[in-house]
Amino acid sequence: MAVALDKLSPDLREQRLREVEAAVARHRDKPGALLAVLKEVQGILGYLPEEALKKVSQGLELPLSQVYGVATFYTLFNTRPRGQHIIRLCESAPCHVQGAREVLEALKRELGIGPGEDTPDGKWSLELVSCIGVCGVAPAIMIDDQVYGNLTPDCIPGILASYR
Amino acid sequence: MSMVTLTIDGREVRAAKGATILEAARAAGINIPTLCYHPDQEVKAVCRICVVEVKGSRTLQAACAFPVAEGMVVNTQSPQVREARRTILELIVARHPLECLQCARNLNCELQTLAAQLGVREAPFARLEKQYVPDTSSPSLVRDPAKCVVCRRCVETCQQVQGVGVLFPINRGADTVVAPPFDHGLLDAVCAMCGQCSLACPTGAIVEQDHTRLVWQALGDPRKHVVVQTAPATRVTIGEEFGMPPGSIITGQLVAALRRLGFDRVFDTDFTADLTIMEEGHELIKRVKEGGRLPMFTSCSPGWIKFIEHFFPELLPNLSTCKSPQQMFGALTKTYYAEKQGIDPADIFVVSIMPCTAKKFEAGRPEMTDSGFADVDAVLTSRELGRMLREAGIDFASLPEEDYDLPLGISTGAAAIFGATGGVMEAALRTAYEVLTGRPLENLEITAVRGLDGIKEAAVEVNGLVVKAAVGHGLANAKKLCELVSRGQADYHFIEIMCCPGGCIGGGGQPIPTTNAIRQRRIDAIYQVDRDMPIRKSHENPVVRTLYEEFLGKPLGEKSHHLLHTHYVARQRYPG
Amino acid sequence: MRFYRAHVLVCAGTNCSLKGNRAVREALIREIEGKGLGEEVKVIETGCFGLCEQGPTIVIYPEGVLYCRATVEDVPELVDSHLLKGRRVERLLYREPTRPVAVQTVPELDYFKKQVRVVLRNCGIIDPDSIEEYIGQGGYTALAKALAMKPEEVIAQVKASGLRGRGGAGFPTGLKWEFGRKAPGGVKYVVCNADEGEPGTFKDRLILEGDPHAVLEAMAIAGWAIGANYGYIYIRGEYQLSIQRLERAIEQARRLGLLGQNIFNSGFNFDVEVRIGAGAYVCGEETALFESLEGKRGEPRIKPPYPTDVGLFGKPTVINNVETLANIPPIITRGAEWFRTLGTEKCPGTKVFTLTGDIVNEGLIEVPMGITLREVVYEIGGGIPNGHKFKMAQTGGTSGGCLPEALLDVPMDYDQLAAAGSALGSGALLIMDDTHCIVDVARCFARFFLHESCGQCIPCREGTLQLYHLVDGITRGTGTRQDLELIERLSRTMYVAPLCPLGQTAPLPIMTTLKYFKDEYLAHVDSRVCPTGTCRALATGHAAD
Numbered sequence A: 001m002a003v004a005l006d007k008l009s010p011d012l013r014e015q016r017l018r019e020v021e022a023a024v025a026r027h028r029d030k031p032g033a034l035l036a037v038l039k040e041v042q043g044i045l046g047y048l049p050e051e052a053l054k055k056v057s058q059g060l061e062l063p064l065s066q067v068y069g070v071a072t073f074y075t076l077f078n079t080r081p082r083g084q085h086i087i088r089l090c091e092s093a094p095c096h097v098q099g100a101r102e103v104l105e106a107l108k109r110e111l112g113i114g115p116g117e118d119t120p121d122g123k124w125s126l127e128l129v130s131c132i133g134v135c136g137v138a139p140a141i142m143i144d145d146q147v148y149g150n151l152t153p154d155c156i157p158g159i160l161a162s163y164r
Numbered sequence B: 001m002s003m004v005t006l007t008i009d010g011r012e013v014r015a016a017k018g019a020t021i022l023e024a025a026r027a028a029g030i031n032i033p034t035l036c037y038h039p040d041q042e043v044k045a046v047c048r049i050c051v052v053e054v055k056g057s058r059t060l061q062a063a064c065a066f067p068v069a070e071g072m073v074v075n076t077q078s079p080q081v082r083e084a085r086r087t088i089l090e091l092i093v094a095r096h097p098l099e100c101l102q103c104a105r106n107l108n109c110e111l112q113t114l115a116a117q118l119g120v121r122e123a124p125f126a127r128l129e130k131q132y133v134p135d136t137s138s139p140s141l142v143r144d145p146a147k148c149v150v151c152r153r154c155v156e157t158c159q160q161v162q163g164v165g166v167l168f169p170i171n172r173g174a175d176t177v178v179a180p181p182f183d184h185g186l187l188d189a190v191c192a193m194c195g196q197c198s199l200a201c202p203t204g205a206i207v208e209q210d211h212t213r214l215v216w217q218a219l220g221d222p223r224k225h226v227v228v229q230t231a232p233a234t235r236v237t238i239g240e241e242f243g244m245p246p247g248s249i250i251t252g253q254l255v256a257a258l259r260r261l262g263f264d265r266v267f268d269t270d271f272t273a274d275l276t277i278m279e280e281g282h283e284l285i286k287r288v289k290e291g292g293r294l295p296m297f298t299s300c301s302p303g304w305i306k307f308i309e310h311f312f313p314e315l316l317p318n319l320s321t322c323k324s325p326q327q328m329f330g331a332l333t334k335t336y337y338a339e340k341q342g343i344d345p346a347d348i349f350v351v352s353i354m355p356c357t358a359k360k361f362e363a364g365r366p367e368m369t370d371s372g373f374a375d376v377d378a379v380l381t382s383r384e385l386g387r388m389l390r391e392a393g394i395d396f397a398s399l400p401e402e403d404y405d406l407p408l409g410i411s412t413g414a415a416a417i418f419g420a421t422g423g424v425m426e427a428a429l430r431t432a433y434e435v436l437t438g439r440p441l442e443n444l445e446i447t448a449v450r451g452l453d454g455i456k457e458a459a460v461e462v463n464g465l466v467v468k469a470a471v472g473h474g475l476a477n478a479k480k481l482c483e484l485v486s487r488g489q490a491d492y493h494f495i496e497i498m499c500c501p502g503g504c505i506g507g508g509g510q511p512i513p514t515t516n517a518i519r520q521r522r523i524d525a526i527y528q529v530d531r532d533m534p535i536r537k538s539h540e541n542p543v544v545r546t547l548y549e550e551f552l553g554k555p556l557g558e559k560s561h562h563l564l565h566t567h568y569v570a571r572q573r574y575p576g
Numbered sequence C: 001m002r003f004y005r006a007h008v009l010v011c012a013g014t015n016c017s018l019k020g021n022r023a024v025r026e027a028l029i030r031e032i033e034g035k036g037l038g039e040e041v042k043v044i045e046t047g048c049f050g051l052c053e054q055g056p057t058i059v060i061y062p063e064g065v066l067y068c069r070a071t072v073e074d075v076p077e078l079v080d081s082h083l084l085k086g087r088r089v090e091r092l093l094y095r096e097p098t099r100p101v102a103v104q105t106v107p108e109l110d111y112f113k114k115q116v117r118v119v120l121r122n123c124g125i126i127d128p129d130s131i132e133e134y135i136g137q138g139g140y141t142a143l144a145k146a147l148a149m150k151p152e153e154v155i156a157q158v159k160a161s162g163l164r165g166r167g168g169a170g171f172p173t174g175l176k177w178e179f180g181r182k183a184p185g186g187v188k189y190v191v192c193n194a195d196e197g198e199p200g201t202f203k204d205r206l207i208l209e210g211d212p213h214a215v216l217e218a219m220a221i222a223g224w225a226i227g228a229n230y231g232y233i234y235i236r237g238e239y240q241l242s243i244q245r246l247e248r249a250i251e252q253a254r255r256l257g258l259l260g261q262n263i264f265n266s267g268f269n270f271d272v273e274v275r276i277g278a279g280a281y282v283c284g285e286e287t288a289l290f291e292s293l294e295g296k297r298g299e300p301r302i303k304p305p306y307p308t309d310v311g312l313f314g315k316p317t318v319i320n321n322v323e324t325l326a327n328i329p330p331i332i333t334r335g336a337e338w339f340r341t342l343g344t345e346k347c348p349g350t351k352v353f354t355l356t357g358d359i360v361n362e363g364l365i366e367v368p369m370g371i372t373l374r375e376v377v378y379e380i381g382g383g384i385p386n387g388h389k390f391k392m393a394q395t396g397g398t399s400g401g402c403l404p405e406a407l408l409d410v411p412m413d414y415d416q417l418a419a420a421g422s423a424l425g426s427g428a429l430l431i432m433d434d435t436h437c438i439v440d441v442a443r444c445f446a447r448f449f450l451h452e453s454c455g456q457c458i459p460c461r462e463g464t465l466q467l468y469h470l471v472d473g474i475t476r477g478t479g480t481r482q483d484l485e486l487i488e489r490l491s492r493t494m495y496v497a498p499l500c501p502l503g504q505t506a507p508l509p510i511m512t513t514l515k516y517f518k519d520e521y522l523a524h525v526d527s528r529v530c531p532t533g534t535c536r537a538l539a540t541g542h543a544a545d
């Protein structure tokens, strides 16, 4: 998913950057489109590399610094390539008191990485996030767009295995 | 204007409707401490040092932002307010490096002053210092985010005033840092090197690259013939480094001080400012007569040059090819002067006293070596010179007034006003009119191009041709003019651009504070300097005439072309 | 419309989706078709019933029989027994912890008995993807009625209802609309705040998943009232299902002319656009939300000016929470008088609460304002599971205060909870039993604010950092009594000095835990003991034993 832009073949890279340009063009006339554009660009490239943000900056006529400042404000944006799947573990109080700590430990054990890190094989990234609004089934995690709730440490190996 | 009455600290105060509590209090002589507040900027209300109690409000309110209202009751000194202010300050200090003694802003730092004023004596919070590596990539400035209090003044300056937008808040929460994007150093960014951010900064998070050591070394080297030039604007600002009021004219003391520091010759950039008028004036006439690219932009402001190279490379042919006065001075010193004095140019060390940080970048440009040597060897800002003079123990205010050395110390009033926005234009028009018409100009003072308005226009009739001129200062205004030119909507012949608001008297290397009110007083002073000069037109400078006779031949001649003109580099809009 | 003998409602809320509701629903359809009941029985996907803990839940009408924790394997029996033979499947009926007998139908449940469904009137009843079903329940009649009224009359009605904003601040909605109407300016906006980031809160998501049209209808009414022709729904990026449902609902409403040009031939134009957040709690704060919607960093603005004067894109803007808006259609159709029969004098109406933590019935409830915490915890929530004891309840989410057992009888509305040193906030209720350490959970609160401070103003940016550091130190066994004093001093400043309410409320949970559970803090700092054994760096057991 998130392969560093400079590791792509030149052709593919050009193609992706053209897709980025097209995404910018689609939103150009909407007021306040930056977040929507960044979301699309991240959808295309898996992250927000400098080259792509330059295109955004040019297309929307915003300083690159501002585009970067916005991208780094929000937790759903990444300015560096992350793992193929991003696991977001909710660390807010309702999940915490229902056992998020133990789930985190299971994740660390299984993946061999801590929060904010990526597995060396590029498959997984682990993030701690605030409440994701599914506290009715706490403790919960999101893997990419999919939510898993009512977790116990025992659930983790099975869930991870389903991504192999 | 409708007024309201409110009570501040038990005193009845009248204030204009729409004023802030801070404004009302200050007008009434009640001092509320501030940190993120800047008189020329939008209110940010992020430091919260200025919080006060407003009756009826559960929370405290930021005095710098909160509007007054009829019957409002404000307390600026309650125990709750004092505790909050002190706690906030202690929070800042807990993450601020304790390096005041080594800091360029020592004794002129708003944070330090506040800590002293509010009596911060304890350090109750854990020292969770920010781990940042200072950015020393730029030849002009050093950025140390560890000292940044994230007040965002530089952000507004860089983005709104200068239209550059290199600096922006990055990340969020406790990780927020003001920096260029993607970990770039300022050198790799589109930074104009103008240093306006360093004027805006309340702390030592952005300061000039220090050349004082380099200069001390040269001064201490007996083999070196050390020559100094002083920029037009510095004669009305350096006094502020010694507590003199803004607008003090200190030309004579400046010369005396530099002699006492040990410079072998004290010359004046004003001399080459006059020369610039001759060269640039003739260039303009040539473009008009021969159908060259118009409008022609002035080229004496290196921050502006860096800016146009990045942002409007397509307009580079519109730039005058003249080097800036600083560089012309260096090139002539290492050729004409060296020849005249019989000194090996390799032994000459040229120091400039400049209002400007971009001049440091300019001096290091590879193009600026036409004499076979670097035209200029070291650039000191007004602030650095202030530091050297203090180190030397020179009591500036009590110095006698002395004169510049000959020959490169002779100049005119036209050169002096280079220091203020509109000055180059005014000087050029004085000369162009007389040279082209052969008639003396009746009124020398072209006031339409003076003052702090962002963009000014003037039209002067010369031999039947109406010369249309525009003047912009601050790069955001430059950007507007460039856009007009790009779109073909600017029917000007000549456009003066100064990178810094107010021109060089408001340059990024000038004493701190530099505010618009202070800029105005410096401008007033520089026009006083002009009025006091015996000669006020560049083409009447006798030494410039001699120079053409003895050395250069004629304006735009072959030697001029080689030594006094340059070319530009189209740079990328973005790094990488 | 076709007549069906029975309707089988399967909850399709996110919580139940996590428990395999889709497979159950598909199995039901297959089984019903297989048994030849396709013409008589309709399977409907609905929004959340609120009983998330018991999911996937199925309700079979007309009787309203409630089945819980149904699996694909249970489906043949359900269809065969209930739908063919008319016999209930005892083992799948909901059992309330307080009663040994299985509950048969929805109205019988304790869980529902104290509840009044105004906001959630359609949730779990209609198919949220069908505008026809919404209209079938009387949807869009409020808009029709409002458009026949003068905008001032609509505002008067909302004012008279006494409705207060459900986003947390409790500002009177009618008054806000009046400010919006009176603000000079041609272009105005209506914004729906669906950013819902307060930990423990998921009501807005379930409303949007279960009844998206209610929000659209209310936004159009607000638009008419204040003179706006365009609305934005700002919704957090994590709420995929809500986003889909909203997009679909908007399309449907446009198709039927309920959004767009000349609605109900009134000459009134109104359209709505969904904008998606990117992960920042602070963007729920209204002015930060505007910044974010404008494509900027979500940093709160200085107030005044207030949004009704200078809001989105600098224009007068009325911003309301999802739940606030969901109250509007019934207020318009049934009148302010009716609304005032619910709740308290100063806070009429109902409130949706989300119950989380150590409580039997985790999930969503809607009750009249003024109900006590005790009623919610024990009568609706089913009490504390596993035989543990109640320790504290945090009202209003992580930015609310923590209340001990002694305060369980406080009536819950904006004013009375504030008087008790806490807040009603978003309606999140976190219940914690006596196996959890108060300092450990305080550390969790502090961490949330450290993570979510926008970083703009100094007391919040630096204060949240130091507060976390201090509380964390106590859980690690390095805390001292001076640290407790420092926490108190820092909290006092943070409570009053930051730019926006995020920073101003950040110390509230810490201050209240320190106030009500001081002994437990002291055990940590004096004796290096964590009484519950949660803090692993410390000894377990009881202080001073």
Ligand SMILES: Cc1cc2nc3c(=O)[nH]c(=O)nc-3n(C[C@H](O)[C@H](O)[C@H](O)COP(=O)(O)O)c2cc1C
Binding pocket: C164, C165, C166, C167, C168, C169, C170, C171, C173, C193, C194, C195, C196, C197, C198, C281, C282, C283, C284, C285, C286, C287, C319, C320, C321, C322, C324, C325, C500, C501, C502
């Ligand atoms: C930090 C912070 C987060 C907030 N988050 C939300 C939120 O997620 N949803 C919401 O409706 N209001 C939220 N609010 C309240 C809004 O600022 C605003 O008061 C509300 O949207 C107004 O709508 P109402 O009057 O209908 O309640 C938040 C406020 C703060 C200070």
Ligand code: SF4
Binding pocket: B141, B157, B158, B162, B164, B165, B166, B167, B186, B190, B191, B192, B193, B194, B195, B196, B197, B198
């Ligand atoms: S030197 Fe000028 S252009 Fe560079 S960062 Fe500072 S203000 Fe911006």
Ligand code: SF4
Binding pocket: B147, B148, B149, B150, B151, B152, B153, B154, B155, B178, B197, B200, B201, B202, B203, B205, B206
């Ligand atoms: S660098 Fe200076 S001016 Fe800029 S934000 Fe930091 S402290 Fe403020």
Ligand code: SF4
Binding pocket: C282, C299, C300, C452, C453, C454, C455, C456, C457, C458, C460, C461, C498, C499, C500, C501, C502, C503, C504
């Ligand atoms: S209180 Fe916190 S969230 Fe609010 S503006 Fe200040 S730093 Fe940002």
Ligand code: FES
Binding pocket: A090, A091, A092, A093, A094, A095, A096, A130, A131, A132, A133, A134, A135, A138, A139, A140, C199, C200, C201
């Ligand atoms: S607290 Fe974890 S999802 Fe809400």
Ligand code: FES
Binding pocket: B033, B034, B035, B036, B037, B044, B045, B046, B047, B048, B049, B050, B051, B062, B063, B064, B065
């Ligand atoms: S000076 Fe008012 S908040 Fe900074």
